[in-house]
Amino acid sequence: MKVNENYKNIAQSYLFSTVGKKVSEYMAANPDKKVIKLGIGDVTLPLCKCVTDALKSASEEMGHKETFHGYGPEQGYDFLKTKIADYYKSHDVELDNDEIFVSDGAKSDIGNILDLFDKDNTVLVPDPVYPVYVDTNTMAGRKIIYIDANESNDFLPLPDENLKADIIYICSPNNPTGAVYNKEQLKKWVDFANKNHSIILFDAAYECFISDDNLPRSIYSIDGAKTCAIEFCSFSKMAGFTGTRCGWTVVPKALVFGEMSLNKMWLRRQTTKFNGVSYIVQKGAEAVFTPEGQKQIMQNLDYYKQNAKMISDVLTKHGIYHTGGTHSPYIWLKCPNNMKSWDFFDYLLNNVQIVGTPGVGFGRNGEGFFRLTSFGSKENTKEAVERLDKFLK
Amino acid sequence: MKVNENYKNIAQSYLFSTVGKKVSEYMAANPDKKVIKLGIGDVTLPLCKCVTDALKSASEEMGHKETFHGYGPEQGYDFLKTKIADYYKSHDVELDNDEIFVSDGAKSDIGNILDLFDKDNTVLVPDPVYPVYVDTNTMAGRKIIYIDANESNDFLPLPDENLKADIIYICSPNNPTGAVYNKEQLKKWVDFANKNHSIILFDAAYECFISDDNLPRSIYSIDGAKTCAIEFCSFSKMAGFTGTRCGWTVVPKALVFGEMSLNKMWLRRQTTKFNGVSYIVQKGAEAVFTPEGQKQIMQNLDYYKQNAKMISDVLTKHGIYHTGGTHSPYIWLKCPNNMKSWDFFDYLLNNVQIVGTPGVGFGRNGEGFFRLTSFGSKENTKEAVERLDKFLK
Numbered sequence: 001m002k003v004n005e006n007y008k009n010i011a012q013s014y015l016f017s018t019v020g021k022k023v024s025e026y027m028a029a030n031p032d033k034k035v036i037k038l039g040i041g042d043v044t045l046p047l048c049k050c051v052t053d054a055l056k057s058a059s060e061e062m063g064h065k066e067t068f069h070g071y072g073p074e075q076g077y078d079f080l081k082t083k084i085a086d087y088y089k090s091h092d093v094e095l096d097n098d099e100i101f102v103s104d105g106a107k108s109d110i111g112n113i114l115d116l117f118d119k120d121n122t123v124l125v126p127d128p129v130y131p132v133y134v135d136t137n138t139m140a141g142r143k144i145i146y147i148d149a150n151e152s153n154d155f156l157p158l159p160d161e162n163l164k165a166d167i168i169y170i171c172s173p174n175n176p177t178g179a180v181y182n183k184e185q186l187k188k189w190v191d192f193a194n195k196n197h198s199i200i201l202f203d204a205a206y207e208c209f210i211s212d213d214n215l216p217r218s219i220y221s222i223d224g225a226k227t228c229a230i231e232f233c234s235f236s237k238m239a240g241f242t243g244t245r246c247g248w249t250v251v252p253k254a255l256v257f258g259e260m261s262l263n264k265m266w267l268r269r270q271t272t273k274f275n276g277v278s279y280i281v282q283k284g285a286e287a288v289f290t291p292e293g294q295k296q297i298m299q300n301l302d303y304y305k306q307n308a309k310m311i312s313d314v315l316t317k318h319g320i321y322h323t324g325g326t327h328s329p330y331i332w333l334k335c336p337n338n339m340k341s342w343d344f345f346d347y348l349l350n351n352v353q354i355v356g357t358p359g360v361g362f363g364r365n366g367e368g369f370f371r372l373t374s375f376g377s378k379e380n381t382k383e384a385v386e387r388l389d390k391f392l393k
Numbered sequence: 394m395k396v397n398e399n400y401k402n403i404a405q406s407y408l409f410s411t412v413g414k415k416v417s418e419y420m421a422a423n424p425d426k427k428v429i430k431l432g433i434g435d436v437t438l439p440l441c442k443c444v445t446d447a448l449k450s451a452s453e454e455m456g457h458k459e460t461f462h463g464y465g466p467e468q469g470y471d472f473l474k475t476k477i478a479d480y481y482k483s484h485d486v487e488l489d490n491d492e493i494f495v496s497d498g499a500k501s502d503i504g505n506i507l508d509l510f511d512k513d514n515t516v517l518v519p520d521p522v523y524p525v526y527v528d529t530n531t532m533a534g535r536k537i538i539y540i541d542a543n544e545s546n547d548f549l550p551l552p553d554e555n556l557k558a559d560i561i562y563i564c565s566p567n568n569p570t571g572a573v574y575n576k577e578q579l580k581k582w583v584d585f586a587n588k589n590h591s592i593i594l595f596d597a598a599y600e601c602f603i604s605d606d607n608l609p610r611s612i613y614s615i616d617g618a619k620t621c622a623i624e625f626c627s628f629s630k631m632a633g634f635t636g637t638r639c640g641w642t643v644v645p646k647a648l649v650f651g652e653m654s655l656n657k658m659w660l661r662r663q664t665t666k667f668n669g670v671s672y673i674v675q676k677g678a679e680a681v682f683t684p685e686g687q688k689q690i691m692q693n694l695d696y697y698k699q700n701a702k703m704i705s706d707v708l709t710k711h712g713i714y715h716t717g718g719t720h721s722p723y724i725w726l727k728c729p730n731n732m733k734s735w736d737f738f739d740y741l742l743n744n745v746q747i748v749g750t751p752g753v754g755f756g757r758n759g760e761g762f763f764r765l766t767s768f769g770s771k772e773n774t775k776e777a778v779e780r781l782d783k784f785l786k
Contacts, residue, residue, distance in 0.1 A: 003655070004658075007653065007658050044458070046456050047456050055448075062637065063441075063444075117396060118397050136665060243461075245669065257396050260401075273501060274501055
């Protein structure tokens with residue numbers, strides 16, 4: 001048997017393990033110091049009551065013959081898909097239920113969608129980037145090219161005529177930079193993709209952090225996107241489902257390459273290689289869309305948004321260039337005094353006991369940048385901001 | 394963008410839709426007749442109380458900051474992996490926790506495991522076969538060859554010297570035939586795989602139906618299996634998790650091809666393209682392994698086993714050749730009077746109002762055979778058996 005040799009080419013990242021090691025060492029050497037972690041990429045607030053009530057009620061249903069659920073539809077129950085379609089409708093996007101596929105999270109589908117594409121496609125990713133886009137394509141042996149996201153384009157690169165790419169990754173609001181495309185910018189990508197018969201894989205996992213109605217929460221807010229884009233979204237950040245696992249993928253029926261409908265291909269892929277998301281979890285996700293559920297998740301999102309604003313405000317006060325902080329849980333800042341990412345990491349840990357993530361860990365263009373997140377507690381974030389305020393003077 | 398053209402080669406199966414259509418038509422034309430469905434491939438008994446209690450308790454945990462769980466380990470929580478390892482130990486198989494990967498069900502992992510293998514491998518599947526083995530490899534463009542499972546080998550084909558295969562699928566107890574390999578037979582496959590550097594993908598989804606301690610519930614009961622086999626198992630049939638979604642995959646650390654550890658490759662695959670199973674569901678699965686949980690699931694399994702025995706007994710009484718019925722929820726019978734599968738289907742539906750699945754739907758060698766299942770209610774199964782008893786006279 002021949003193994004898939006492409007696995008030899010996947011770069012090993014030591015980003016978070018190195019961060020962890022440095023923090024542990026510092027804490028062991030300085031037991032009296034309070035270290036505040038603003039590098040957290042996971043939610044910290046619990047599921048809202050609406051959701052846990054629904055999860056418990058569905059669990060109870062599963063214990064009785066009359067209300068038990070066996071195999072469900074691989075693409076998700078209609079009760080949930082209808083709610084997701086309504087959610088899109090509230091943002092002026094019309095989708096049919098059979099264009100929505102419930103998943104166990106965006107990460108799974110972002111990886112598995114590649115099953116639908118030939119190996120011989122050129123993949124375009126921004127640099128810096130969420131490593132999964134690169135690793136999943138490296139595993140399949142695809143050629144990857146990079147487009148520069150940097151200070152000169154406010155970390156929102158746009159296509160140009162010389163670009164040749166078949167599969168284009170866009171994450172907006174972006175991880176790690178927090179930068180958000182506006183409609184005009186996203187329209188340029190959609191036009192580029194339609195003109196060149198490229199496909200856009202649009203990662204909308206952070207759309208729930210957008211507060212400005214003029215910014216696109218979905219790529220389907222852009223005319224023409226249904227013929228060139230697949231969108232991935234998730235309950236992870238929206239409703240704290242990182243450990244509960246539910247998301248969805250939109251594959252429009254208008255998405256046809258040659259004679260092949262990607263919608264039909266994905267349906268076939270999912271019915272063959274997936275068996276649907278737990279009924280219980282889908283009932284929990286459904287509760288997110290009740291009026292009470294929306295109210296409860298908004299409280300949590302506001303909590304994170306306020307943390308983000310506190311961090312962004314102190315950076316603005318001290319004239320530090322950054323993206324994100326609004327419309328995003330991430331704050332991506334330029335290290336002061338042209339410090340390198342890891343030097344700033346050490347400096348910050350040693351002087352004000354704040355932990356973040358060195359930007360260079362996300363790509364070459366991340367060098368000299370640093371990522372902070374809003375997922376810590378309000379109290380710790382406030383204290384960290386006070387420390388930064390003094391330190392940056 | 395070039396799509397994966399292999400999708401054009403996937404055969405469309407109309408097996409279950411044709412069955413459904415014929416049954417609906419018959420029922421519409423004969424509203425006074427009671428049709429009994431023994432074609433059901435899904436469990437019908439609810440989750441046991443131990444499990445629903447654990448699901449509810451974990452749901453409650455998720456609603457409080459102190460006990461909330463965010464992202465878990467992609468490969469599953471140790472609390473569950475330890476229980477799975479103990480389960481293997483009770484069948485004299487020793488596994489380390491990091492050889493066990495918790496999944497959202499066997500079907501996902503049976504499909505996704507193919508990521509680890511080069512396209513240029515020859516795949517061996519038995520005929521008749523569970524269609525997923527064929528379809529997932531067709532999607533990847535691999536060459537598929539078939540080995541005959543038929544009456545002459547009691548639907549348990551064995552390797553011979555002329556066979557050249559890199560990836561070998563074995564499902565035991567088998568779907569659709571219910572046939573179970575004994576240790577000597579399985580040893581022949583293990584020896585063959587080790588000698589030829591092939592890999593065995595062992596589908597153990599029905600191991601919980603084995604009642605004879607001398608029959609292997611795991612391929613790792615066979616000496617040498619850890620250097621040639623990956624095993625897939627599931628809570629679906631064991632504990633009624635078809636709609637709850639949890640399973641596991643074993644990738645032994647001794648499984649090394651060239652310099653590549655398949656265990657490390659799968660870990661990398663899962664950490665990149667998967668985000669773990671819901672914490673809540675993993676807590677439900679853990680409860681299956683409590684003494685009370687084991688007692689409760691055994692009651693359900695016994696219920697299905699008794700149904701299977703009733704069906705098997707009436708066939709034996711009338712001298713009808715069949716496999717399965719013991720150690721399996723499936724009964725695979727030779728159609729009386731050399732009838733073809735679909736003719737027998739029509740005959741059975743029209744004369745005794747029993748619905749099963751035509752064997753030819755699972756492959757060429759299924760022609761002239763028929764699958765019944767034990768997942769119906771005891772009352773209906775009993776009534777169906779009485780009808781069969783009269784009919785077969």
